[in-house]
Amino acid sequence: MKKMALLLMGCGGVGRQLLRHIVSCRSLHATQGVHLRVVGVCDSKSLVVAPDAHTSELDDKFLLEVCRVKEDGSSLSKLSGFGACQVFAHSELTAKVFNMASHLGLAVVDCSASSETTEILSRAIDLGCCIVLANKKPLTATMEYYDKLVSQPRRIRHESTVGAGLPIIASLNRILSSGDPVHRLVGSLSGTLGYVMSEVEDGKPLSQVVKTAKSLGYTEPDPRDDLGGMDVARKALILARLLGRRITMDSIKVESLYPDEMGPTVMSVDDFLSKGLPLLDKSICERVAKASVSGKVLRYVCVIEGTRCEVGIQELPRDSPLGRLRGSDNVLEVYTRCYNKQPLVIQGAGAGNDTTAAGVLADILDIQDLFP
Numbered sequence: 261m262k263k264m265a266l267l268l269m270g271c272g273g274v275g276r277q278l279l280r281h282i283v284s285c286r287s288l289h290a291t292q293g294v295h296l297r298v299v300g301v302c303d304s305k306s307l308v309v310a311p312d313a314h315t316s317e318l319d320d321k322f323l324l325e326v327c328r329v330k331e332d333g334s335s336l337s338k339l340s341g342f343g344a345c346q347v348f349a350h351s352e353l354t355a356k357v358f359n360m361a362s363h364l365g366l367a368v369v370d371c372s373a374s375s376e377t378t379e380i381l382s383r384a385i386d387l388g389c390c391i392v393l394a395n396k397k398p399l400t401a402t403m404e405y406y407d408k409l410v411s412q413p414r415r416i417r418h419e420s421t422v423g424a425g426l427p428i429i430a431s432l433n434r435i436l437s438s439g440d441p442v443h444r445l446v447g448s449l450s451g452t453l454g455y456v457m458s459e460v461e462d463g464k465p466l467s468q469v470v471k472t473a474k475s476l477g478y479t480e481p482d483p484r485d486d487l488g489g490m491d492v493a494r495k496a497l498i499l500a501r502l503l504g505r506r507i508t509m510d511s512i513k514v515e516s517l518y519p520d521e522m523g524p525t526v527m528s529v530d531d532f533l534s535k536g537l538p539l540l541d542k543s544i545c546e547r548v549a550k551a552s553v554s555g556k557v558l559r560y561v562c563v564i565e566g567t568r569c570e571v572g573i574q575e576l577p578r579d580s581p582l583g584r585l586r587g588s589d590n591v592l593e594v595y596t597r598c599y600n601k602q603p604l605v606i607q608g609a610g611a612g613n614d615t616t617a618a619g620v621l622a623d624i625l626d627i628q629d630l631f632p
């Protein structure tokens with residue numbers, strides 16, 4: 261039986277669902293001859309590891325307890341005394357990864373929404389680990405970090421960074437490796453903004469649908485990352501870099517749906533949701549109504565073509581591929597030499613803990629051949 265040691269960073273909506281998928285797929289994985297050994301889990305404050313990562317693992321009962329504790333909003337440090345795990349402060353994470361990586365093959369899985377993991381992932385690559393990311397921030401940091409993280413293409417998977425569980429990165433990699441140049445990417449790549457636009461079209465107020473999108477697990481921890489376009493801009497940057505563009509976030513034109521006065525330095529997430537957003541209800545409603553007069557709908561669109569890389573609202577015909585999108589679905593049209601007049605189209609659920617965690621799990625299994 262092949263055994264893969266995993267260290268999970270982040271046990272929010274996606275990380276917890278990943279743990280649940282791992283536990284519920286035990287017998288399936290056994291038939292496939294693979295066993296996922298979760299040897300450590302961390303949140304923003306603490307790290308829990310198996311007593312001896314070389315011989316033991318966090319058992320399924322423990323992993324489900326991690327999900328329960330985190331679902332309740334508590335810290336992992338609450339698990340101290342539960343089973344035989346060891347609990348450390350988050351500051352010990354780098355040393356622990358170093359220790360585990362130098363003794364066993366390790367996959368470090370990033371389901372956090374933090375930039376702080378970038379350095380750890382970079383060191384993990386140096387130490388010969390595999391890395392799997394749902395977190396977009398490390399791949400949208402400096403070019404230097406990007407080059408490091410992708411320097412061993414067989415040891416990195418990050419499908420869920422764009423389009424959640426949709427096979428966007430894998431499809432682009434296949435196209436690119438066959439020598440087929442990608443000329444143009446056009447898509448709607450935000451589950452949150454897709455959901456928001458179609459619900460507002462149906463007459464619901466923006467402030468209400470954003471709260472619902474948050475409760476459905478579509479938004480980033482701070483929904484302003486979605487509404488300000490930064491989350492889509494990160495996806496655009498990841499795609500542009502995959503196509504070989506050596507650009508940074510500064511090169512991307514981003515349209516925000518909220519004004520600077522409602523930014524993170526001015527008000528908290530709660531104040532934004534309860535006091536800021538309702539002030540935007542009327543203007544977005546008017547914008548939707550104006551587009552509708554000419555049979556159009558609003559979609560938040562990402563375009564990458566030549567040196568152009570931009571994300572923002574467009575008015576599109578209701579019956580166009582992007583206009584027809586409903587709910588949290590994403591769509592990406594890929595124009596290449598082979599897919600010239602008719603693009604390759606990838607479409608489906610583009611957000612949500614379940615589909616995102618499934619994408620991360622598929623990525624983990626995809627690198628199993630690198631493990632003994």
Ligand SMILES: NC(=O)C1=CN([C@@H]2O[C@H](COP(=O)(O)OP(=O)(O)OC[C@H]3O[C@@H](n4cnc5c(N)ncnc54)[C@H](OP(=O)(O)O)[C@@H]3O)[C@@H](O)[C@H]2O)C=CC1
Nearest residue numbers: 270271272273274303304372373374376394395481611612
């Ligand atoms: N939800 C979705 O549909 C999709 C999400 N993603 C990405 O998945 C990631 C996770 O999203 P989601 O689960 O919704 O986010 P959550 O906010 O629910 O969870 C984030 C988790 O990361 C932990 N964390 C924060 N900082 C650190 C750190 N420095 N080191 C380790 N862990 C840390 C948090 O700890 P604590 O609990 O202590 O706060 C929390 O457990 C994000 O990067 C998101 O962009 C990608 C595709 C789709």
Ligand SMILES: N[C@@H](CC=O)C(=O)O
Nearest residue numbers: 450451452478479480
């Ligand atoms: N917040 C994101 C989640 C996936 O990346 C979105 O809404 O698309």
